Each structure stands twice: as C-alpha cells, then as structure tokens.
Amino acid sequence: MTLVQALKEIDSGRLTFExxxxxxxxxxxxRNDDVKAWVFVNGERALENARRADRGPRKGPLDGVPLGIxxxxxxxxxxxxxxxxxxxxxRQPTVDAAVVTMARNMGFSILGKNTVSRHSIxxxxxxxxxxxxxxxxxxxxxxxxxxxxxxxxxxxxxTQTGGSIVRPGTFCGVVGYKPTIDSLPYAGLRRYSxxxxxxxxxxxxxxxxxxxxxxxxxxxxxxxxxxxxKDFRVGVWRPKPWEDCEPIIHQVFDDNVRRLEKAxxxxxxxxxxxxxxxxxxxxxxxxxxxxxxxxxEIRRDHLDKCDPDLISYLDLGDTYSAEDYGxxxxxxxxxxxxxxxxxxxxxxxxxxATLGEAPDITDTGSNAFIRLWTLLHNPAITLPVARGPRGxxxxxxxxxFVNEDAAFLYHARCIEAILGTRASEV
Amino acid sequence: MTLVQALKEIDSGRLTFExxxxxxxxxxxxRNDDVKAWVFVNGERALENARRADRGPRKGPLDGVPLGIxxxxxxxxxxxxxxxxxxxxxRQPTVDAAVVTMARNMGFSILGKNTVSRHSIxxxxxxxxxxxxxxxxxxxxxxxxxxxxxxxxxxxxxTQTGGSIVRPGTFCGVVGYKPTIDSLPYAGLRRYSxxxxxxxxxxxxxxxxxxxxxxxxxxxxxxxxxxxxKDFRVGVWRPKPWEDCEPIIHQVFDDNVRRLEKAxxxxxxxxxxxxxxxxxxxxxxxxxxxxxxxxxEIRRDHLDKCDPDLISYLDLGDTYSAEDYGxxxxxxxxxxxxxxxxxxxxxxxxxxATLGEAPDITDTGSNAFIRLWTLLHNPAITLPVARGPRGxxxxxxxxxFVNEDAAFLYHARCIEAILGTRASEV
Numbered sequence: 001m002t003l004v005q006a007l008k009e010i011d012s013g014r015l016t017f018e019x020x021x022x023x024x025x026x027x028x029x030x031r032n033d034d035v036k037a038w039v040f041v042n043g044e045r046a047l048e049n050a051r052r053a054d055r056g057p058r059k060g061p062l063d064g065v066p067l068g069i070x071x072x073x074x075x076x077x078x079x080x081x082x083x084x085x086x087x088x089x090x091r092q093p094t095v096d097a098a099v100v101t102m103a104r105n106m107g108f109s110i111l112g113k114n115t116v117s118r119h120s121i122x123x124x125x126x127x128x129x130x131x132x133x134x135x136x137x138x139x140x141x142x143x144x145x146x147x148x149x150x151x152x153x154x155x156x157x158x159t160q161t162g163g164s165i166v167r168p169g170t171f172c173g174v175v176g177y178k179p180t181i182d183s184l185p186y187a188g189l190r191r192y193s194x195x196x197x198x199x200x201x202x203x204x205x206x207x208x209x210x211x212x213x214x215x216x217x218x219x220x221x222x223x224x225x226x227x228x229x230k231d232f233r234v235g236v237w238r239p240k241p242w243e244d245c246e247p248i249i250h251q252v253f254d255d256n257v258r259r260l261e262k263a264x265x266x267x268x269x270x271x272x273x274x275x276x277x278x279x280x281x282x283x284x285x286x287x288x289x290x291x292x293x294x295x296x297e298i299r300r301d302h303l304d305k306c307d308p309d310l311i312s313y314l315d316l317g318d319t320y321s322a323e324d325y326g327x328x329x330x331x332x333x334x335x336x337x338x339x340x341x342x343x344x345x346x347x348x349x350x351x352x353a354t355l356g357e358a359p360d361i362t363d364t365g366s367n368a369f370i371r372l373w374t375l376l377h378n379p380a381i382t383l384p385v386a387r388g389p390r391g392x393x394x395x396x397x398x399x400x401f402v403n404e405d406a407a408f409l410y411h412a413r414c415i416e417a418i419l420g421t422r423a424s425e426v
Numbered sequence: 427m428t429l430v431q432a433l434k435e436i437d438s439g440r441l442t443f444e445x446x447x448x449x450x451x452x453x454x455x456x457r458n459d460d461v462k463a464w465v466f467v468n469g470e471r472a473l474e475n476a477r478r479a480d481r482g483p484r485k486g487p488l489d490g491v492p493l494g495i496x497x498x499x500x501x502x503x504x505x506x507x508x509x510x511x512x513x514x515x516x517r518q519p520t521v522d523a524a525v526v527t528m529a530r531n532m533g534f535s536i537l538g539k540n541t542v543s544r545h546s547i548x549x550x551x552x553x554x555x556x557x558x559x560x561x562x563x564x565x566x567x568x569x570x571x572x573x574x575x576x577x578x579x580x581x582x583x584x585t586q587t588g589g590s591i592v593r594p595g596t597f598c599g600v601v602g603y604k605p606t607i608d609s610l611p612y613a614g615l616r617r618y619s620x621x622x623x624x625x626x627x628x629x630x631x632x633x634x635x636x637x638x639x640x641x642x643x644x645x646x647x648x649x650x651x652x653x654x655x656k657d658f659r660v661g662v663w664r665p666k667p668w669e670d671c672e673p674i675i676h677q678v679f680d681d682n683v684r685r686l687e688k689a690x691x692x693x694x695x696x697x698x699x700x701x702x703x704x705x706x707x708x709x710x711x712x713x714x715x716x717x718x719x720x721x722x723e724i725r726r727d728h729l730d731k732c733d734p735d736l737i738s739y740l741d742l743g744d745t746y747s748a749e750d751y752g753x754x755x756x757x758x759x760x761x762x763x764x765x766x767x768x769x770x771x772x773x774x775x776x777x778x779a780t781l782g783e784a785p786d787i788t789d790t791g792s793n794a795f796i797r798l799w800t801l802l803h804n805p806a807i808t809l810p811v812a813r814g815p816r817g818x819x820x821x822x823x824x825x826x827f828v829n830e831d832a833a834f835l836y837h838a839r840c841i842e843a844i845l846g847t848r849a850s851e852v
Contacts, residue, residue, distance in 0.1 A: 323646070
C-alpha cells in the first residue's frame, strides 16, 4: 500500500495507525537481517505516537504516518552514526535536525534510522537490494530506499549530494525525489558539500511525495488530487553516457517516450549545449574538493578506519584549487541560465536514471545521469517504469525547473499515471 | 570603521577584539536610550569571547568580530521576543537558530538582540533612525540597521519577508543585503511566509558582506579582495512607483546612472514585461495569506494586544483562497523565467530602493521597489549613495540573478567603489 492508500483505509476505519506502524515494525523484524535497511529502530516510541494519533485529535493529514530517517540526520532520541559506525559508534546528538523537528510537529511516527552506505559516500555499505539480496540498493540513501521498497515504511527522508536519492531509488524501484536545493532545511545534518547537499523524500507514489511536500511547505499548489492531464510538453534528452547504457535502458526509455507520445503528450527532443556533458564531470571537482575539507579531521584522526577509495577521492579533492572550485561553480550558474533557454518550451524533461539494473553488491552503480541536476539544483525524481532482464527495477528520471517543485511534481504524477507504473512490488 | 578596516587594525596590533567589542558596548550604553536598536545586550559574554579570540588561536577570519542578531532569531542564551514583547515577554528558546550556531562556530562575539518593529511587520516600533531620532529607521529589521548605522556593531543578521532589510538599510544609510532565498538557513526563526522569508546581512561596506558570506558559504568566489573592474553591464529599470517618488530619488538615481556610464560601465535601459508591476502587488497576496495563518493563534489568544493595522492585514489575508495563493506563486515562477529573458545581457540591475528619505516615526515607508525581488527570490542589496534635502540617506538598490550571489556581490562592490560611497556617517 502507498501512503495515500493507507490513509484512506484509516479514514474508512479499516486500519489504525497503531496497526500500520506495527505492520512496519513486523516487516523490519522479519526482513532487516537480510536487507539491513535500518541501523536503529525505536518501535516503542513509534507505537506510542501511533496510538496518540489514533486517539486524536489529529494534528494534520500526516499525523501518525510511519517514517524512516537517514542516519546522517540528527535525532535527539536516537543515535546518529553518520554512515560511519566505526568512527562515531553510538554518537548521540542532543538536538533534532530541523527537518526532524518539522516531521515531529506534523505527527509522524518515526520508526528509526536508515542505513547509509560506507562513509556516506558512493562506497558499498551493509544494506542490500530487497529485490535481490546479491545486488546493491545503490548509495548513499541505501537503507532509505531499500526500506520503502521492502514495505518497511511508506516514506523516508534521504539526502543527495551526488546521486544519493535518484540512484538507490531507481535500483530499489521506488519514487526517489530530490527537490530544488534548500527546499527542505539542511540544518542539523552532516555537511558534505554546501553547493550540492539536498534533503529529499523516498516514497512509493508521486501522490505521496506531493502530499508530504505540500504539508511541509504549506503550499496548496502541491495538490495530490489535482486531475491528471495529458496535454503537456515533455523534453527528451539522451545525455552523453547514453552510449554506455545496457540495452534495456535504451529499450525502456524509447518505449516510454513512445507511450507518452501515443497518450497525447507533446514530446520534444532537446539538444543541450555541449558543455552540459562536461558539467556532470565538473560535479566531481566540487564534491571531491568539499569532501577533502569535510573529512579532514576524520582522515587525520581515524586514518586506519578510512577506506582506501575514500582516501583516493579526498586526494583528488586536494588536487583542486579554490580557483578551480570557483570556476566550476560559476560555470554551473551559467548552465542554470542556459537550461532556461533550451527547456523553455517544455514543462519537464526526461532522461534515463541509471546505466542499467542494480550491479552486484560490490558496486553501487553510476550517477552519470543524475549528478548534473544536483549541481544545477533542478528538482529531479526517479519513477519505476519497468523490470530489466535480471528482474530488477528500471527507472525514468524526470527533471524540472529550479524552485518550481509543485508544477514539477504535478507533471511527474501525470507521467506516472500515463505510464501506469508505481513502485514495484517485491 | 568597517569590519574589514577594523580587522586590519587588529592584524597590525593597533586594536584588540576586546577593545572593539568594548567600544560597541560603550556606544550602545551611550546611545541605546535614544536609538532603541537593542532589546537585549549580553556584554559580559561578548567580552569573554573577544578575550578568547585575542588570546588565540583564531578560529578563522571572523573570530572575535562583534555581531548583532535580530530578535526573531532564536538564541539559547538570550531571550527572543519575536518583535512582540507584550505577547512573548522574556520568551527563552532552548536551542539556537541554525544561523546563530554558524555564527558561534565562526567565533563571532554576539553582542545581543536587535529591536524588531511592532509585530515584526511593517508597523512602527520602538527603534529610531540614528540620523534623526524623529524619523523612522524603517521596518522590520529596524534595530539591526540602526545599530550598524550608529556604530553599535559592524554587522548584524536580519531578515526580509517584504522589504525588511533593504528598506531600513536604505533609511539608515547602511549596506543591507538580502541574499537569494534559503542561502542562509531559516531553521530556528519564526516563520512568517515560507515563499518569502529570507535571512540576510547588514554591514557598512560590500566587502564586509562579501567576507562574511564567503566564510558562511565556504565559497571562495565571495572574494572581498578581487580587483574592482568597470567593464561590466548594468541594467537600469524604473518600475511603476517611479512617478510617486520624491524628486530627490529621481535626481540621485539618474545622477548615479550617469556616473556609472561615465566611469565606463555599460548601461542598458531594461524594459520588463508589464506584469512585473503587478507582481509587486501580488506579493501582498502571499504575505497576507501566510500571515493570517502564522498569526492565527496570536489573534485568537491575544487579540487585545494586537494592533488594529495588524488585524486589517490578517483580514485581507483571509479574503484570499488557496487557489489565489497558488496562482500568484505560479505567476512568480513564470516571472522568474521571464527575468532571465529580459536581463540576460546584463550583470546586475539597478532600481531605486525607496520612494524618498525616511518618513517620520509614525510611518515605516514604502517597500514598493523592494518586495518584487523578495517574491522572485533574487539577491538584492541597498547601497547608500547620497543624502537627501532633510540630510537623510538615499540608497540605490542593486539586484542580481538567483543563486549567483558571489557574482552579484562582486558587481555591487564594483558599483560601490565607482560611486565612491560607503555607509554614511552619523
């Protein structure tokens, strides 16, 4: 069941929040040893909150709803180990992150903390892909996406600095949404890279994401019930790593473009300026430069606990100067303007999300199609649209205009409805 | 002295942080009964921090620097009365706002809390204009701007939801900077209107603002020492309320346009789409709609303490529907794109900042030139450029591209240097 579907069951008296939360906790109990999507669960407190919501009065439409929180987001009542349990074992924040305070005020039943990939970067971590335990769930919001895919929670809060929501969202076959940067507050989260770090949501349906965003932003334009239309315009872009994709990606992407066109959507092939391909690589300049700084003390004090791949990446960051860094950020500003020029006549843009199905557990996959949008701050979402030859989910990435997230999610929901796909079932 | 000038004195051994902070505290002691720019001062703690900075090691370039904080920003060690001392007397937060945590981590010597106008909206409050105590300092970051103008602090943190930094900054003759929305974190501040609320800085020189932004954002592009150039392009726009301005505004604006042109700056007259004039009025739909909601409990529980003008404004907000609200926000999105079309060939835009010099103390002045940019999220800054016939400051508003704040502040600093003006002396 999706979040909105479960709320309808509750309204009709066929479900209680307590039963919903208990169902999530039982599923976690049953499957977490395999999926490893949670590093900490606070079942009693979640149940207590669910019972309060059942008793009423309801705080709002999301009061009582189960929620997972990525373990780089500070929680005053649960440890927050920042994806580095060896370096920060049992680390207990004294204050909630701003986004956690918002979630508590809205009445969410917070189930616990979701597993993060190693060092909270693109390195493999303990979490598994619930569709096939030998496959990666992606990184770094690995547990956040795996837990939604595996019915352990209807929604979770994750973050993206490279491809950390859209990639695991795709591999796990759920709806992974990276809003425009700074839409959700970053205060109280570990900083990796200020120009990139973005808080987002993982759910099983765009209407769920829309409902939650509307409540958080107090913006009635996020309307999960607005009637779906087909008379809008979708830009299609097949960026550079297109040639490196598994054939299933080409097949699914082209097939979905045709299905949209057949349904009456106006499809426009877009040609981005050539330097947009470089931009995805420039993302590495910013991220490695900032990581070299944000991991400085960890590297100095805990070198023995640092993965050699982390160290190589920090070394890469140290090769860049402040001038390189500034040059790339300025180039990103220019591309942000250029995006308006190229995409002015469409409502949203679609591109592939990943190069293929989820690789095996030693490789978290590529973010080549994703990181450009993290760098440019555009809202992006992955929709599960098919299964590949190995039976694993294949996604479609939808991209919108900066700060126009309500219109963006509306069009993503229209595309989801036209393609008739929702989060894949395990 | 500006912040950067004082830091040079410290580096050369002619000044200590303790003496700097003590000088601020003495000035507050001497003048605050008249100017009423502070509602709370914590001199001992600020001095203690300054002595720590003097002893070293320095935490960074801003360690020890005196700072004022607007009293709608939560501080765990000082009361925060939210501009409503009758409704929230002695209100003591338990947690610092995110931006206060950042300031503490950077080592600032926090002097205290700056006076906010009545109900923290456009109603007159206790603060006075230090240039003429019978005149308004503007609203709502009234004490923040008055205290910088009156040499009580070199820098202060304020906020803008309508014209609350640029207007009092102009009336007080200081440099008032509203960054792109969400550049500085809003967590821990009272919410007025999510699509508008913006944290910003008030200082005496653009290089001070640049230095502080660069440190907060860890972005080397905010470089206060980058050489000033004259080969850039300024767009000139005289929006609708131009006809309603006092003659001094026309005279100062046209004179400064000529001076820029004469210096070699390329000046381009811009014609905005006609609906940009409407946008400034649409700002009221958003703000009144949101205020009606954010003041709901206050109105219910403290009606006797509410100003009739506040109630009228909340009543106005209640006349708008969620649909009106959504329509205006969507129109703002469209104008944000249109702005790129019109302004693509310039680096920054200049417009007047206010309709005239500061009115008397019963009127906080108009934000007609300012609120459009709050609604559209563009960075905006007011530069003091002249004195009017009553001897009060007249400003120039410079506007930049969303999310391009480093380039924006650079060009604002170039304009400041070319015009040869800095924060007026009392």
